[in-house]
Amino acid sequence: MTIAIETRGLTRRHRGTPALDDVNLQIRQNTITGLLGRNGAGKTTFMSLVTAQDRPTSGDVRVFGERPFERAETLEQMCFIRDNQRYPDDYRAKHALRAARMFYPNWDQALADELLDAFRIPQKVVIKKFSRGQFSSLGIVIGLASRAPVTFFDEPYLGLDATARTRFYDVLLRDYAEYPRTIVLSTHLIDEMDRLLEHVIVLDNGKVVQDAAIDDLRGTAHQVSGKTDAVAEYTANARVLSRHRIGGLATAVVEGRLTAEDRERAHDLAVECSSVSLQELVAAYGFDAADAEHRPDDLAAPTASTPASAPNGA
Numbered sequence: 001m002t003i004a005i006e007t008r009g010l011t012r013r014h015r016g017t018p019a020l021d022d023v024n025l026q027i028r029q030n031t032i033t034g035l036l037g038r039n040g041a042g043k044t045t046f047m048s049l050v051t052a053q054d055r056p057t058s059g060d061v062r063v064f065g066e067r068p069f070e071r072a073e074t075l076e077q078m079c080f081i082r083d084n085q086r087y088p089d090d091y092r093a094k095h096a097l098r099a100a101r102m103f104y105p106n107w108d109q110a111l112a113d114e115l116l117d118a119f120r121i122p123q124k125v126v127i128k129k130f131s132r133g134q135f136s137s138l139g140i141v142i143g144l145a146s147r148a149p150v151t152f153f154d155e156p157y158l159g160l161d162a163t164a165r166t167r168f169y170d171v172l173l174r175d176y177a178e179y180p181r182t183i184v185l186s187t188h189l190i191d192e193m194d195r196l197l198e199h200v201i202v203l204d205n206g207k208v209v210q211d212a213a214i215d216d217l218r219g220t221a222h223q224v225s226g227k228t229d230a231v232a233e234y235t236a237n238a239r240v241l242s243r244h245r246i247g248g249l250a251t252a253v254v255e256g257r258l259t260a261e262d263r264e265r266a267h268d269l270a271v272e273c274s275s276v277s278l279q280e281l282v283a284a285y286g287f288d289a290a291d292a293e294h295r296p297d298d299l300a301a302p303t304a305s306t307p308a309s310a311p312n313g314a
């Protein structure tokens, strides 16, 4: 197993406030990893640090064993597609592609041409006049045609219509199958993109709260809903990731697989247990107990049933 990206104690602070806090991760070569988490969790910061677009306050980043900063051989192996990419005012799509072709050693012009057509990217309009979706599409074309051994897509779908998003997912899977490489995607469209992902990293407040193969992650938690008292009793000894209450009814996401014993207890307490989607699970990891305390309709989160070690103190 080759490690493509490794970070140790990776920390980035802005005026003392951590955007990324002591992150220790290993991302395997030739996998598609979803980098997930709430707004401000640290996803873009992580990608910027690994691609040497920003420098850590402390800690270490290695890409294929090398420190990327000011190391051309490592930098040309990485492609980082983000929504605030800037181009010169007079640049059209062909100029952006020409620059990318010169930079990325594995560039595939035939794939770039195919995708320009497929995403209907205008040829005669300067990039600065592109619509939001056209701008995202150009990033997708460059990210895929670069065939960079390590490719980062930071929320690549902004402004894309449903047809274009589906096309992106299909082309990504097709090209990855033919040319395996290490791809890291940040996304909030988790249920839509989970079929692409083999591994998931969840960040919250700059820290890693989950790092697992997607198949291991599925079923690591379940949801219980019913009358508030009954849900409280069901969760009395459980590690609760999130809780919500509407009127006299409550829902909680509980860590742990749903066992036959759980089903029996649920039946006795007249509560309903169900599986959670990846999106619901990630939302539960980002659940903010402190916020919930201020909302009268939510159960006060930190209770005896919620061990202090739970993510976010939830």
Ligand SMILES: Nc1ncnc2c1ncn2[C@@H]1O[C@H](COP(=O)(O)OP(=O)(O)OP(=O)(O)O)[C@@H](O)[C@H]1O
Pocket (backbone or CB within 6 Å): 014, 018, 019, 020, 037, 038, 039, 040, 041, 042, 043, 044, 045, 046
């Ligand atoms: N240049 C900066 N100066 C001050 N704070 C910053 C700076 N860049 C990032 N931050 C802060 O660092 C934290 C992490 O930001 P980051 O952009 O990495 O989050 P994210 O997970 O990518 O969020 P989103 O899903 O909204 O894109 C945020 O609280 C953000 O406000």
